[in-house]
Amino acid sequence: MERSRPGAAPTPSPEEEVAAEGHAHGDDVTGQEEEATPVVLKKGPWTASEDAMLMDHVRHHGEGNWNAVQRMTGLLRCGKSCRLRWTNHLRPNLKKGSFSPDEELLIAQLHAQLGNKWARMAAHLPGRTDNEIKNYWNTRTKRRQRAGLPVYPPEVQLHLALSKRCHYDDYDFPPLASSPQLSATTTTDVQALGAGPGYASSRPAPLDLARSQLAATTTQQTAQFLSPPPFSAPSSPWAKPFARNAQYFQLAHSSPVSPSTPTGPVHPAMPDLSLGGHGARAAAAADQSRLPPLSPSPGPRVELPSNQYGQPAPPTSAAAVAAGLALPDHQNAASLEQMLQELHDVIKVEPQALVPASGGGAALERHDCGVSVPESRISGLQRRGDDMDTLFGLVHPALGAPETAPAAAASNHSGSTSRHSTADQNPSTVGNSSPDQDWGLDGVCQWSNVSRIC
């Protein structure tokens, strides 16, 4: 979405100029009297000539020492402004244009994990700047919140929920290697990223999950998740199994971080849900890398969409959701929260360590310790019906069972494959998408397929 700014080279008005100490050389603004008067630094949009001066300076002197730029080149910009201009616009290898679906998914995953750490997020997105990511995220978040939609994709939110429920809190997250994975669109590419150096556990770290989820996420799903927010109720066939819990998901997935939320615990109101501090790294490092405490329970809504003003305040606990948000389908009184709990209780192991039992046995088993889930319990879960479709479908990518995704799921929604890219590349289509295409909830395995798996 690069947009030219016609007014990119305005003459700064007096109020756009600030007095600065130091001396400029060789600029028409400077004169002999500059010896006595402070240099007036310019503000506002950069001109092409200013860009050229800055680039020339960096070419000859390298990056850094930004305050010297003004002194050495006479560029009437403060060091900070020079640095910002360079890092955000002039430095080489900057990616311009829209974020790719993979990038957008990764941003969501990184944000779920890091919060508003734009610079850290940018480190995982080569060619992208923190400012760009911040703008993207804030815009997207604001839009989704206004629409009353989840800010995070279900797989991210659910993963966070499961991570918490499984006390999945003692990781030292390996750093994401910068670059190649971001363009990786195949499972192989993403899997090749593997666990980072120093990561010894058999359990995948969240960012590894992010990778695996990225790999497991089909192009369709990614495109759907990343698409602009819809503004009406789900209606398409694929969304119907999920529609019952749509309201829950709206709440549960609402971003715990408003665009203007100060950096910090993502769910400050959920102390019992904060992740433990068992990591070996210093608290600061942990703060930077550990999954923020994010509850599957619907927390206080940060920002009500305008169309919900006047509606009852959302429940602030899972129980309230279960009790107060009577879903239309009473056959499915249990909220997804409860189902999550049940699934967790049944499994009792890190879901990431679960794989379908080899040989199609009647259980899920944990590959690294042999724990298995009895068929009887699976059957009990199965009675949950098609909401479990969704639940398990969301879980299964984390289970590492890509082969369980039924081909039918993909074929059911083949029509939405390129929605995102289309919308992305054609701004005029933004907002025209069907809401039910959002979040990529199709492509999940059917509950019957769990039976097949198990």
Add this chain to the structure above:
DNA sequence: AAACAATTCAACCGCCCCAGG
């Protein structure tokens, strides 16, 4: 066509951290 609203994004601001004196 005009007015208004919404969105985008470059740039600024203030705060913080860190290194060096």
Add this chain to the structure above:
DNA sequence: GCCTGGGGCGGTTGAATTGTT
């Protein structure tokens, strides 16, 4: 230990653009 300057980061602003009525 204190001070200062450089640099980085996250939040915010506001002009330009786009969309809607």
